[in-house]
Amino acid sequence: MAEALAFYSLAAFILGFAVLVITARNTVHSVLFLVVNFLFVAALYVVLHAEFLAVIQVLVYAGGIVVLYLFVVMLVNLKRPPEAHQDPRRRSRLGLVVSGIVLAQLVAIAAFSATQAAGGPAPVEASVPVAGNVELVGWQLYTTYLVPFEVASMLLLAAMIGAIILAKREL
Amino acid sequence: MVEIVIIPLLKIVIVLVAVLAGVAYLVLLERKVIAWVQVRLGPMRVGPHGILQPVADGLKLFLKEDITPARADRWVYTAAPIISLVPALIVFAVIPFGRDVHLFGLTVSLYVADINVGLLYIVSVASIGVYGLILAGYSSNSKYPLLSSLRASAQLISYEVAVTMTLVSVILLAGTLSMVGIVEAQREAGIWFFFAQPLAFAIYLIGGLAETNRSPFDLPEAEQELVGGFHTEYSGMRFAFFFLAEYANMIVISGVAATLFFGGWLPPFPNVAALSFLGFVPGWIWFLLKVLFFLYVFLWIRATLPRYRYDQLMRLGWKVLIPLAIANVILTGVATVWL
Amino acid sequence: MADAPRPMFDTDELVINMGPQHPSTHGVLRVVLRLDGERVVDCDVVIGYLHRGIEKLCENRDYTQIVLITDRMDYVAAATNNLGYVETVEKLMGLEVPRRAKYIRTILAELQRIASHALWLATHAIDLGAMTVFLYCFRERELVLDLFEEYCGARLTYNAMRIGGLPFDLPPGWDGKVRAFCAILEQKIVEYEVLLTHNRIWLERTRGIGVISGPDAVAIGLSGPPLRGSGVMRDIRKHEPYAAYDEFEFDVPLGLAGDTYDRYLIRIEEFYQSIRIIRQALDGLPEGPIMGKVPRLIKPPAGETYHAIESPKGEIGYFIVADGKSASPYRFRVRPPSFCNLQALRQLIRGHLVADVVALIGSIDVVLGEVDR
Numbered sequence: 001m002a003e004a005l006a007f008y009s010l011a012a013f014i015l016g017f018a019v020l021v022i023t024a025r026n027t028v029h030s031v032l033f034l035v036v037n038f039l040f041v042a043a044l045y046v047v048l049h050a051e052f053l054a055v056i057q058v059l060v061y062a063g064g065i066v067v068l069y070l071f072v073v074m075l076v077n078l079k080r081p082p083e084a085h086q087d088p089r090r091r092s093r094l095g096l097v098v099s100g101i102v103l104a105q106l107v108a109i110a111a112f113s114a115t116q117a118a119g120g121p122a123p124v125e126a127s128v129p130v131a132g133n134v135e136l137v138g139w140q141l142y143t144t145y146l147v148p149f150e151v152a153s154m155l156l157l158a159a160m161i162g163a164i165i166l167a168k169r170e171l
Numbered sequence: 172m173v174e175i176v177i178i179p180l181l182k183i184v185i186v187l188v189a190v191l192a193g194v195a196y197l198v199l200l201e202r203k204v205i206a207w208v209q210v211r212l213g214p215m216r217v218g219p220h221g222i223l224q225p226v227a228d229g230l231k232l233f234l235k236e237d238i239t240p241a242r243a244d245r246w247v248y249t250a251a252p253i254i255s256l257v258p259a260l261i262v263f264a265v266i267p268f269g270r271d272v273h274l275f276g277l278t279v280s281l282y283v284a285d286i287n288v289g290l291l292y293i294v295s296v297a298s299i300g301v302y303g304l305i306l307a308g309y310s311s312n313s314k315y316p317l318l319s320s321l322r323a324s325a326q327l328i329s330y331e332v333a334v335t336m337t338l339v340s341v342i343l344l345a346g347t348l349s350m351v352g353i354v355e356a357q358r359e360a361g362i363w364f365f366f367a368q369p370l371a372f373a374i375y376l377i378g379g380l381a382e383t384n385r386s387p388f389d390l391p392e393a394e395q396e397l398v399g400g401f402h403t404e405y406s407g408m409r410f411a412f413f414f415l416a417e418y419a420n421m422i423v424i425s426g427v428a429a430t431l432f433f434g435g436w437l438p439p440f441p442n443v444a445a446l447s448f449l450g451f452v453p454g455w456i457w458f459l460l461k462v463l464f465f466l467y468v469f470l471w472i473r474a475t476l477p478r479y480r481y482d483q484l485m486r487l488g489w490k491v492l493i494p495l496a497i498a499n500v501i502l503t504g505v506a507t508v509w510l
Numbered sequence: 511m512a513d514a515p516r517p518m519f520d521t522d523e524l525v526i527n528m529g530p531q532h533p534s535t536h537g538v539l540r541v542v543l544r545l546d547g548e549r550v551v552d553c554d555v556v557i558g559y560l561h562r563g564i565e566k567l568c569e570n571r572d573y574t575q576i577v578l579i580t581d582r583m584d585y586v587a588a589a590t591n592n593l594g595y596v597e598t599v600e601k602l603m604g605l606e607v608p609r610r611a612k613y614i615r616t617i618l619a620e621l622q623r624i625a626s627h628a629l630w631l632a633t634h635a636i637d638l639g640a641m642t643v644f645l646y647c648f649r650e651r652e653l654v655l656d657l658f659e660e661y662c663g664a665r666l667t668y669n670a671m672r673i674g675g676l677p678f679d680l681p682p683g684w685d686g687k688v689r690a691f692c693a694i695l696e697q698k699i700v701e702y703e704v705l706l707t708h709n710r711i712w713l714e715r716t717r718g719i720g721v722i723s724g725p726d727a728v729a730i731g732l733s734g735p736p737l738r739g740s741g742v743m744r745d746i747r748k749h750e751p752y753a754a755y756d757e758f759e760f761d762v763p764l765g766l767a768g769d770t771y772d773r774y775l776i777r778i779e780e781f782y783q784s785i786r787i788i789r790q791a792l793d794g795l796p797e798g799p800i801m802g803k804v805p806r807l808i809k810p811p812a813g814e815t816y817h818a819i820e821s822p823k824g825e826i827g828y829f830i831v832a833d834g835k836s837a838s839p840y841r842f843r844v845r846p847p848s849f850c851n852l853q854a855l856r857q858l859i860r861g862h863l864v865a866d867v868v869a870l871i872g873s874i875d876v877v878l879g880e881v882d883r
Binding site for chain 3: 205208209210211386387389390474475476477478479480481482483
């Protein structure tokens with residue numbers, strides 16, 4: 001009962017702030033609403049007993065990635081001029097078509113999941129010898145998902161090197 | 172009912188009041204300590220030996236005129252100091268001041284909450300505090316505070332990496348992310364982690380100085396800087412919030428250092444039976460002494476050292492501290508597995 | 511920088527104004543900087559905010575009255591200004607100064623050098639963030655000011671020299687106090703050096719910053735520690751001795767790298783050398799009168815002369831044209847060391863970061879009173 005209450009109120013906030021992200025006039029406000037959105041998602045993780053994921057969400061997403069978004073926004077100064085709100089290109093047919101497709105997809109997913117048996121994904125195998133949030137995540141990351149983990153770190157390394165090369169004026 | 176609601180609420184109130192009062196008096200302590208180093212006396216007028224100076228300062232800041240720059244973003248301008256102060260305060264929820272005390276037949280633990288990811292909570296909340304800095308510069312609607320605040324926040328997030336790496340080495344030793352668990356691990360191991368991880372402690376201390384924008388890493392807010400820094404346009408209570416946030420962060424860094432490296436509430440040499448008489452001193456007094464020691468080190472360094480230039484500061488963080496911290500983690504990991 | 515690929519974001523040059531009201535420009539100095547990102551591309555030094563028309567004022571004053579006005583040029587080292595001026599007039603008139611007066615003048619000038627360098631170190635250190643050194647140096651400067659106050663009654667603008675000698679003889683016990691001060695200062699300099707000389711942060715902020723080569727220094731017309739820091743040996747006390755300097759043994763420190771650190775080391779060493787000179791002067795202080803044979807009304811014969819002495823900032827020179835008829839000079843011109851040294855700022859600053867600008871202004875050691883007169 002309490003969980004359901006928590007979930008629905010958090011979900012309402014998450015959706016509300018997500019809408020504010022795309023409708024805010026000022027880009028900096030938009031980014032800030034995104035931060036708040038992420039914080040509520042972290043709260044949702046806590047409700048789901050995934051505390052480790054919650055703090056990582058705050059640390060990495062809200063505290064790292066969005067900070068860099070904010071840097072970029074401020075440095076490039078993307079303040080939309082007021083005329084852009086009446087820009088006819090914003091109501092293009094392509095936009096309508098794409099949003100229509102996405103809406104159809106969402107409806108299809110919702111209908112499909114309603115016909116599925118209740119029950120979540122397969123629970124973690126009992127053979128895992130560790131317990132606790134951090135330990136479970138670590139175990140999965142280094143055994144079942146080892147290759148994706150390494151690939152992801154290589155990707156990040158490539159991104160870092162690319163950023164350094166782009167930013168340096170001479171090498 | 173009492174245990175779930177009333178006691179935590181009381182603890183929160185006590186911790187907040189203590190921290191805010193501590194921050195106010197830390198400002199006075201800094202002025203006094205630096206003055207004594209510099210062959211002068213510091214504030215002496217308000218109250219005996221200037222004891223009531225924080226009250227006077229607080230009153231002055233409270234009563235100052237509330238100025239908002241003409242075309243600044245009003246909401247962000249007001250929110251920035253709050254965003255700076257709140258993370259600095261809520262971190263105290265997981266810092267353990269002591270073990271258990273027995274009051275009125277109840278066992279009360281001397282920490283507000285012991286979550287299983289306590290250390291990560293501290294780091295993540297601290298990373299939210301960076302927003303206060305960025306938004307302060309942005310909302311002043313002026314190019315130079317903006318650039319200055321971006322530099323200050325770049326400094327913060329760079330040193331966050333090095334500091335987090337040192338915390339990882341401690342986690343490797345302790346085997347848990349919970350703050351109370353880390354202190355317990357030190358008690359079981361019989362030594363403070365400072366002796367097991369001196370390099371990590373050194374990096375943590377330097378990174379902590381940079382995280383709180385303290386000397387010698389305080390170029391973004393130095394008066395000799397060409398532009399006034401990110402809080403140029405702030406005055407009155409809003410400026411006070413930034414100030415409070417900075418000093419509260421200092422106390423946080425000291426508290427975390429005391430907990431992680433110096434045994435928290437444990438007396439020195441906790442496993443030496445001959446010194447068990449030290450256990451008669453309550454744990455929270457030991458904790459307080461350790462935190463005060465670190466705060467004094469912060470002030471001492473400010474009085475003594477010149478200031479790094481910004482590029483030298485970033486070079487130190489990226490080219491020296493981060494490689495050392497990563498090397499430390501690797502060594503610790505190898506040692507933990509083999510020993 | 512070789513032909514670099516065009517950067518992704520076009521950056522314009524920024525023009526920033528520093529001063530005239532600024533905590534670190536050591537007076538009312540205005541520097542207009544052109545920045546490319548963080549680096550200074552060029553700068554324009556604007557002076558004149560402290561101009562009081564001293565040279566013109568002196569044309570309407572007696573030669574004796576002018577001593578008071580010279581105090582106010584380099585107000586940090588006022589006795590040196592006095593000394594330069596009275597020696598110029600004595601040279602113009604061919605007056606003989608008694609030996610005792612020369613010795614005392616030397617002591618006062620060296621005490622002044624100590625006081626000036628103490629203030630320089632205090633402000634230089636606090637510009638770079640070492641705020642404790644500021645108070646320590648001012649503590650020692652206070653002692654010197656107390657000595658001067660006992661001698662001539664003033665702390666800053668001394669009026670401590672007269673044409674032909676000195677106004678007062680030494681108060682009883684003064685030389686004992688000076689000796690005690692020298693002993694104290696020797697210990698305190700160790701304190702400053704412990705805090706700064708081998709401090710890694712200080713070294714990073716000053717080594718290799720603001721390098722000026724010897725030939726450049728001579729071409730710009732530098733003097734004093736900035737010149738000697740670049741390896742050019744020129745000290746007027748040694749090369750054209752005045753007062754009693756030819757009777758004392760002392761060394762002149764020379765720097766080779768021409769950077770801020772060298773200029774710092776030179777001034778620290780000059781502390782020690784000044785103490786050495788003062789001690790020799792006190793030991794050998796002769797008896798005798800303190801005022802030479804000087805006519806009641808000072809009216810030099812027609813002629814002109816230039817005389818320079820080594821002030822703590824560099825070579826301070828006076829050029830006086832007397833027309834032989836009036837009791838005021840026809841033309842009174844000062845060659846202030848700070849003004850000439852400031853010309854180097856433009857060259858020094860180029861290519862450095864904004865944060866170095868204050869370090870460089872401090873390293874040259876300018877006093878705006880001198881620059882603007």
